[in-house]
Amino acid sequence: NAGVTQTPKFRVLKTGQSMTLLCAQDMNHEYMYWYRQDPGMGLRLIHYSVGEGTTAKGEVPDGYNVSRLKKQNFLLGLESAAPSQTSVYFCASSKDMRYGYFGPGTRLTVT
Amino acid sequence: AQRVTQPEKLLSVFKGAPVELKCNYSYSGSPELFWYVQYSRQRLQLLLRHISRESIKGFTADLNKGETSFHLKKPFAQEEDSAMYYCALSGDTDKLIFGTGTRLQVFP
Numbered sequence: 481n482a483g484v485t486q487t488p489k490f491r492v493l494k495t496g497q498s499m500t501l502l503c504a505q506d507m508n509h510e511y512m513y514w515y516r517q518d519p520g521m522g523l524r525l526i527h528y529s530v531g532e533g534t535t536a537k538g539e540v541p542d543g544y545n546v547s548r549l550k551k552q553n554f555l556l557g558l559e560s561a562a563p564s565q566t567s568v569y570f571c572a573s574s575k576d577m578r579y580g581y582f583g584p585g586t587r588l589t590v591t
Numbered sequence: 592a593q594r595v596t597q598p599e600k601l602l603s604v605f606k607g608a609p610v611e612l613k614c615n616y617s618y619s620g621s622p623e624l625f626w627y628v629q630y631s632r633q634r635l636q637l638l639l640r641h642i643s644r645e646s647i648k649g650f651t652a653d654l655n656k657g658e659t660s661f662h663l664k665k666p667f668a669q670e671e672d673s674a675m676y677y678c679a680l681s682g683d684t685d686k687l688i689f690g691t692g693t694r695l696q697v698f699p
Contacts, residue, residue, distance in 0.1 A: 514686065519687035520600065521678060523635075538686065570635065572687070580687055583633040 482500030484514055484530040484583040486571050490511055492589045493561040501556040501586050510579075512554040513538075514546060516567040517585070523570065561590045593618050593682050597690035602608050604668050612663040612693050614652075614678030618647040619677050626652055627689075629675040638663075638676070648672070668697045 484495040503512065508585040510531050515538075525538030529548040543565060545557045554573075558565060566589050570579030594617040604610055616622060620642045626638040641661060649661045661678060666683040678690040 515689070522597075523689040525686055525688065528686060539688075545614065572635075574687070581634075582639075585633045 483582050484571060484573055486569075486583040486586050488586060489584065493558075494590065495562060498557070498559050498563050499511070499561065499588075500558075501569055501571075501588075502553045503573075503583055505552055505554075505558070505573040505581070506529045507573060507575070507581065508551070509573035509575050510551075511580075512539065512548065513572045513574075513580060514554065515554045515570045516540065516551075517570060518567050526556065526569075528574045533549055561588075562570070563590045592687065593622075593680050593688045595678050595680050595690035597676075597678055597693050599693045600691070601694045601696065603696040603698065606670055607608050607667050608693065609668055610663075610668045610672070611696075612676050612678075612695065614661045614663065614690060616659050616661065616678075616680050618659075618680060618682050619659055620682050622682050624652075624654055624662075625678040625679045625681070625687075626650070626663050627679060629677065629692075631674070635677065642672045668695075673697045 484505045513528040514526040517523050524540045527546040529535050531550040535546045547555045569586045571583040574580045596615045624641045625634045627637045629635045650665045675692050677692045680688050
């Protein structure tokens with residue numbers, strides 16, 4: 481039982497490049513979330529999903545897209561990376577939105 | 592709208608001193624509140640939730656609906672308590688909203 485895993489753990493992008501972050505959970509959770517963590521700003525919700533095939537916007541969705549084609553996976557895409565997207569990205573999943581199990585994080589640097 | 596406020600970015604205490612990490616929330620319904628902890632370069636972990644009314648690692652938190660607060664307390668801080676602490680709220684929506692966090696430093 482791996483819990484919540486994230487791929488990759490680290491990535492450096494140049495401005496304008498695209499990439500996809502993968503979050504996977506093996507707990508059969510309905511809810512999945514993507515957060516970004518920045519110094520002094522805490523965790524801010526980017527997008528979330530309440531079930532397979534559904535997605536919704538969080539607090540800071542601009543510049544990101546998501547997909548939940550399979551219940552166990554939640555993908556976060558950056559179509560054209562910008563330096564402002566340099567951050568640590570955390571994925572979380574939960575059974576009933578009550579609280580989340582978090583992944584180990586992905587550290588992304590955009591130069 | 593859901594909002595969580597943690598007014599202190601940094602709280603520094605000496606080992607053995609009492610600790611109180613403040614959390615205030617804004618929500619018109621009946622919230623569920625949580626405290627998460629993040630040790631250096633580790634993932635966030637759930638510390639406690641208000642509906643459990645439990646004590647974890649010596650920490651407790653009481654929901655005060657009148658003051659819309661959910662402060663985290665520990666009577667005697669330990670060095671291993673040094674970490675980032677986040678207060679979070681889950682309302683009637685599907686979102687789990689976090690505060691900006693408080694870094695607790697416990698000096699020997």
